[in-house]
Amino acid sequence: MLQAIGLTSNRSRGQAPAVDDLTFDAEQGCVTALLGAPGSGKTEALRLMLELEPGRGITYFRGRPLHRVPRPACEVGVVLGDVPGHPARTVRGQLRMLCAAAGVPAVKADELLEAVGLAGLGDQRIGTLSLGMDRRLALACALLGDPHTLLLDDPAEGLAPREADWLHGMLRSHADRGGTVLFATSDPKEAARSAGRVVTIDGGRLIADQDGAAFSRTRLRPRVAVRSPQAARLAAIVSREARVARRSVEVVAEPVGNRLSVYGSSCAEVGDAAFRHGLPVHQLADEVGDVGPVGTVGARAEAEGSSTHTAGTAGPGAPAREVSAHTADAARRPLRPHVRGEVPPSIRRRPARGPLWPVRYELRRLFGVRTTTVIMAVVLTASVGLSVLLARGGGTPPVHVIAAWPSLLPLPPAALGAGLLGALSFGDEFRYPALAAGRGTVPRRFGLLLAKLAVSAGVALLLAVLVVLASAETLRIVYGGGSLHVPANAASLAVSWFGLTVGCAWAGLLAAGVFRVTAAGIAAVLAVPVVMVPLVERMPKASTARSMAGLPGRLRELAWFQWPGAVDRWLLAAMRVVAHPVGAALSLSLAALVCAFLFTSLRGRVRW
Incomplete structure (x- = not known):
């Protein structure tokens, strides 16, 4: 069961609130429509x-309340517009990624694809889906956690009648299993056809709260829709004949299209009148007409009566009185301890919850699109090509040849590619938010940040190893095995190489997370050699060899366990990397970005 109590939106400057003290219920086992004009x-x-x-x-x-539900995806399923997914991601990949976010097994994705009729489209890209298929995918995303309540905003808007009937059939099936369904719509006929209860609002206020039968009786009226080039003459004839026969008939002229709406008559009577007077008729059909929102029906009838031909006394005034009485009865029901005029509690805008399985979520997010593999393939190709060209000249140091780092480039392709992948880790999240529908932001959760750091570091290390192996093998094939040799300081060089790629990946990731755009992450990576390295080189030089020589031994004395002797060599290698201008610049950049990320995270928590 859903209970909305005193919902009131913040007032805009000089305007009334969009929602003003809205209170209603959506019962369990029932489909409820929230009806209102745009x-x-x-x-x-x-x-x-x-x-x-x-x-x-x-x-x-x-x-x-929602903020006290430990697993919101298992309580509330939401459809607010289109699926907020990367257009290049597959339907199955999107669902499997959201399974990791909701903490449900990945097999649930295939089960829901079968349930919503997308079993044969699992490998289809989201960007190529039709509107009907997109709505099916959105419903599958909402049902991932097997929620009790479904909230949908105009789910059938723009759909073909067959797709709309299927969608509402799914909603009724969910309600029949004991769930609660609330969907918003602006079409009264859709509300009457698909909902067991209709809550009507106008100007953000509750106008009526009715069951489906009462709503259809008071809000919708049968009519005859007529289209004729002689609409005004036909309206006068039908009205005159109704007065002569003393029948209660109302004729309303539509503002455009030579259309008439005849209430209280039938297609046979209107067609016979047109035939007797020789008037052409282009359309003649039975329809259900909307008499307008409750509370404005009387004014609307008066306006229509002043500009149309009307016969008889039948009008929407009586239905309006019946709805008002029903609404008064509903208001007297002791459903909740809320009295109009009391100040309801405040609603704080809360960010989305982080994924329950963050590492699994991040892996599926990263490799669910071809962008990652394309970037890695481009980096490998560029690195191998540069290595061959640098080795051909003979004047480039072997280390730079293997790393494919010519002096013209600020960073090697592997570092640039790792930085780009790191920037996309947060950048794509802000462009295509997948953790919660309609939130448009990324939760600054510690677990999600650690998962992104770990996955981006793993991808950067993989890319660094692949570049070295591919470049070395290509040079062996092209120039022979004697062109390469293992240097004496291989450990220090390996630490430097891995530290450079991982550091660039983290710099891109953190900068994109702080500024919420991929371009900021790329700029942060390029700023290390372009801006930070010159600044570090201009700092006063001081000899550090003496102070660093005994550091591993002093650390060993402070530790409560004895690590192997090889760890000392790796510590010295890491300290030499940090002492290098590029290493120092990258370390300073990462420290600044970590502080900025923590500051913006804390500021966001204090604000909300």
């Missing part, structure tokens, strides 16, 4: 329920 506050109300927008009020999902 701009009536439906979407804002849903976002207030999900704590996506600041305001006042509270929404209980089976007795608990």
Whole structure:
């Protein structure tokens, strides 16, 4: 069961709130429609329920507000617009990634693809899906955690009738299994056809709370839709004949298209009248007409009566009185301890929850698109080509030949590629937020950050090893085995090489996380050799060999266990790397980015 109590959005400057003290229930086992014209506050109300927008009020999902639900994906499924996924990601890849975020087995993805009719489209890219297939995928994403409540914003908008019927059939099936379904719509006929209860709002306020039968009786009226080039003359004839026969008939002229809406008559009667007077008719059909939102029906009827031909006394005034009485009865029901006028509690906008399985989520996010493999292939190709060209000249040091680092480039291709992959780790998250629908931000969770750092470091190390192996093997094939030899300081060089690639990956990742754009991560990587290295080189030089010589031994004395002697050599190699201008510049950049990331994270928590 869903209980929305006193939902009120923040006031814009000089404007009324989009949602004003909205209170209603959505019963368990029932499909509830939140009906309102465009701009009536439906979407804002849903976002207030999900704590996506600041305001006042509270929404209980089976007795608990959303921020007190430990696993929201297992309680509430949300469809707000299109699927917020990378267009190059496959349907199955998107669902498997969200399975890791929701903490459910990956096999759930295939089960839902079968349930929503996408079993044969698992390898289809999201960007190539039609609107109907996209809505099916969105519903599958909402059902991943097997939630009790479904919240959907205009789920059938733009869909063909067959797709809309299938979607509402799925919603009714979920409600029949004991779930709660609430969907927003602006079409009264859709609400009457698909919902067991209809909550009507206008201007952000509750207008009516009715069951489906009462809503259809009071809000919708049968009519005859007529299209004729002689619409005004036909309206006068039908009205005159109705007065003569003393029948209650209302004829309303539509503002465009030579259309008439005839209430209280039938297709046969209107067609016979047109035939007797020789008037052409281009359309003649039975329809269900909307009499307008409750509370404005009377004014609308008066306006229509002043500009149309009307016969009889039947009008929407009586239904309006019936709805008002029903709404008054609903308001007197003791459903919740809330009295109008009381100040409801404040709603704080909260970011999305982090993934429950962060490493698995990050791996599927990273390798779920071809961008990662394309970047790695380009880096390997460029590195091998540069290595062959540098070895041909003979004047480049062997270390730079293996790393494919000519003096013209600020960084080798492997470091640039690692930095780009790190920047995409956060950059794609902000462009295509996948952790929660409609939030548009990335949670600054410690577990997610550690997962991104670990995965990006692993990819950078893999890229560094592949570049060295590919370059060495290519040089052996092209120039022979005598062109390469293992240097004496191989350990120090390996630490430097791995530290450079991992450091660039982390710099790109942290900068993209701070500034929320991929370009900032790339700029941070390029700033290390272009800006930071010259600054470090201009610092006063001092000899550090004497102070560093005995550092491993002094650290050994402080440790509570004795590490192997090989660790001393690796420590010295790491300290020499940090003492190098590039290593020092990269270390300073990473320290600054870590501080900036922590500062923005803490500031965000204090703000909200």
